[in-house]
Amino acid sequence: MVESVITKRKSVFTQDEKDAVYRAIRERRDVRSGYLLRSLENDILLRLLNAAHMAPSVGLMQPWRFVVVRDAGLRAAVHDNFLCANRKAAVSYTAERHAAYAQLKLEALLDAPQHLCVLCDAMSERGHGLGRNSMPQTAAYSVACAIQNLWLAARAEGIGVGWVSIIDPAAVKTLLNIPSHLELVAYLCLGYVESFSDVPDLERDGWEHREEIVSLVKVDSYDRPLSGAEPCQ
Amino acid sequence: MVESVITKRKSVFTQDEKDAVYRAIRERRDVRSGYLLRSLENDILLRLLNAAHMAPSVGLMQPWRFVVVRDAGLRAAVHDNFLCANRKAAVSYTAERHAAYAQLKLEALLDAPQHLCVLCDAMSERGHGLGRNSMPQTAAYSVACAIQNLWLAARAEGIGVGWVSIIDPAAVKTLLNIPSHLELVAYLCLGYVESFSDVPDLERDGWEHREEIVSLVKVDSYDRPLSGAEPCQ
Numbered sequence: 493m494v495e496s497v498i499t500k501r502k503s504v505f506t507q508d509e510k511d512a513v514y515r516a517i518r519e520r521r522d523v524r525s526g527y528l529l530r531s532l533e534n535d536i537l538l539r540l541l542n543a544a545h546m547a548p549s550v551g552l553m554q555p556w557r558f559v560v561v562r563d564a565g566l567r568a569a570v571h572d573n574f575l576c577a578n579r580k581a582a583v584s585y586t587a588e589r590h591a592a593y594a595q596l597k598l599e600a601l602l603d604a605p606q607h608l609c610v611l612c613d614a615m616s617e618r619g620h621g622l623g624r625n626s627m628p629q630t631a632a633y634s635v636a637c638a639i640q641n642l643w644l645a646a647r648a649e650g651i652g653v654g655w656v657s658i659i660d661p662a663a664v665k666t667l668l669n670i671p672s673h674l675e676l677v678a679y680l681c682l683g684y685v686e687s688f689s690d691v692p693d694l695e696r697d698g699w700e701h702r703e704e705i706v707s708l709v710k711v712d713s714y715d716r717p718l719s720g721a722e723p724c725q
Numbered sequence: 726m727v728e729s730v731i732t733k734r735k736s737v738f739t740q741d742e743k744d745a746v747y748r749a750i751r752e753r754r755d756v757r758s759g760y761l762l763r764s765l766e767n768d769i770l771l772r773l774l775n776a777a778h779m780a781p782s783v784g785l786m787q788p789w790r791f792v793v794v795r796d797a798g799l800r801a802a803v804h805d806n807f808l809c810a811n812r813k814a815a816v817s818y819t820a821e822r823h824a825a826y827a828q829l830k831l832e833a834l835l836d837a838p839q840h841l842c843v844l845c846d847a848m849s850e851r852g853h854g855l856g857r858n859s860m861p862q863t864a865a866y867s868v869a870c871a872i873q874n875l876w877l878a879a880r881a882e883g884i885g886v887g888w889v890s891i892i893d894p895a896a897v898k899t900l901l902n903i904p905s906h907l908e909l910v911a912y913l914c915l916g917y918v919e920s921f922s923d924v925p926d927l928e929r930d931g932w933e934h935r936e937e938i939v940s941l942v943k944v945d946s947y948d949r950p951l952s953g954a955e956p957c958q
Contacts, residue, residue: 503752503921505745505881512738512745513881517776517874519736534951538938543750545938547873550890552925552933559943566945581858589853598856619933620822623831625814627890632862633910636869637876640780641750644877648738648746657783657856657863669946677866688736692785700785700852705771705778710792712799713902718767 516644523652524693526686527603531562536649537606540682543645544610547638550630551619556638559668561607569667570659570679571601577658596697599656604681609664610639611674635677652685749877756885757926759919760836764795769882770839773915776878780871783863784852789871792901794840802900803892803912804834810891829930832889837914842897843872844907868910885918 505513532540541558549555561567578598585593601607614631623630643653661676670676694700709718738746774791782788794800811831818826834840847864856863876886894909903909927933942951 504883505749508741509745509748510881512742513749513877514776515742516738516746517779517878520779520781522781538942538951541942542938543747545936545941546750546753548753548755548876548888550888552927552935554936554941557941557943559945559947560951561945563945577859581855584854584858593855596855618936619927621817622814622826622829622927622932623890625817625891626810626893629865630888630890630911632866633869633872636866637873639866640870640873641877643781643870644746644874645750648743650737655781655783655863657860658858660859669948671947674947678863694785694852694855699855702785703778703787703851705775708778708787708790709771709774710790712792712794712796714792714904714907715902718771718793 516647519688520643520647521652521688522692523654523681523685523688524597524600525603527600527605527652527681528684528686529605530684531605532651532683536651540642540645540649540651544638544642547634547641549619549634549638550624551622553616553619553631553634555613555616555631556635557611557613557674559609559611559670561609561668562605566667567601567607570607570664571599573659573663573667574599574601574656577660581658592699596699597693598658600654600681601656604654604683606682608680608682609668609670609676610635610678610680611670612677613674615673632675632677639678639680646682647688650684652681652683652688654681655679656681749880752921753876753880754885754921755925756887756914756918756921757830757833758836760833760838760885760914761917761919762838763917764838765884765916769884773875773878773882773884777871777875780867780874782852782867782871783857784855786849786852786864786867788846788849788864789868790844790846790907792842792844792903794842794901795838799900800834800840803840803897804832806892806896806900807832807834807889810893814891825932829932830926831891833887833914834889837887837916839915841913841915842901842903842909843868843911843913844903845910846907848906865908865910872911872913879915880921883917885914885916885921887914888912889914
């Protein structure tokens with residue numbers, strides 16, 4: 493009994509610990525500028541990747557795979573890939589929105605001393621298919637959860653992460669000799685940074701603003717908003 | 726200059742703060758038993774949902790939508806849905822693996838006083854399509870990142886989360902009057918719990934073991950493992 497109480501106490505987070513977790517969540521940023529030249533050492537890189545590796549995964553399948561891209565030629569090639577994808581994306585905007593889009597700084601592929609290509613092996617037999625019979629897409633969602641773990645750990649370590657989705661994933665896979673059955677989930681810039689912005693760049697630049705969370709929450713039915721709802725005991 | 730140094734210092738996490746972030750990452754569990762009867766109060770529920778809401782999202786589109794399921798009849802109906810999906814999943818296993826599958830406790834839908842259905846509105850114009858021209862799947866990945874934020878905040882608060890993917894998402898959407906264009910990304914059990922397991926249930930039960938992280942990391946090319954690789958300055 494005493495042992496059980498101790499075990500329970502051990503599992504409780506102090507207020508300081510809670511605050512630190514919320515701080516990492518609140519101060520995490522998608523960093524697109526201010527990367528320093530200093531490369532990440534293997535030990536800290538592995539610390540971040542281990543944080544990713546502790547993410548939940550459907551059936552414990554651990555479908556995440558990582559390619560660290562350090563070679564300057566490869567980084568420049570991915571930047572070229574971005575430029576091409578970005579030209580295609582820009583044409584979808586007209587008038588003022590087009591001008592605003594052209595002003596945005598959307599990546600730091602040449603500045604960040606390393607990139608991280610994050611893949612999903614949905615064909616892996618690890619996990620024995622558990623949980624994927626009805627929702628196979630949960631393999632890729634597990635990988636996204638792993639990315640968020642890495643992102644929060646990086647913020648705590650003073651390391652910036654920037655997710656670049658304006659790329660042609662198939663071309664990047666070819667560049668890095670990635671087997672065709674692996675899905676490219678994310679392409680990240682990664683590195684020590686000068687600072688972290690107070691607000692997301694896209695909010696600061698007037699591209700988009702934050703929703704009120706309450707407007708996104710319903711209770712028991714999608715037509716029933718949270719406001720006025722009380723927990724039923 | 727002095728101000729800039731202060732700003733930089735402010736942005737640094739102390740060792741205790743880093744330890745707390747890593748602790749939440751390490752001690753987070755997919756909780757499938759031991760939920761307490763006590764309902765989550767609206768204020769703490771909103772604290773967790775706000776943590777989710779601070780996740781990165783492609784173009785700042787914030788595509789996450791949430792339905793808190795408190796009604797006992799609805800929770801029982803989702804449990805029936807699980808039972809049906811689980812029977813279908815079980816038939817894919819034979820012999821020993823089938824017996825092992827039947828022993829697993831995979832959900833706590835009747836015990837947890839509330840569920841959380843997490844959706845993605847990929848049709849939302851918020852974010853003005855930024856980043857989704859070449860990789861539209863990043864909307865759903867943003868939602869998965871939000872789930873991981875919520876999961877870590879919940880662990881710090883002593884609240885359990887259990888992801889149930891053994892369901893028919895279309896039937897759950899009908900049950901909760903969810904518009905057809907929203908994608909069901911995750912269905913979660915949520916609530917105060919007695920304790921958190923030391924290791925994932927599926928590892929404890931011998932269903933699957935942990936990979937070594939180093940085996941999942943490559944450098945510059947998928948055929949080049951991390952071992953022996955040094956950062957290029």
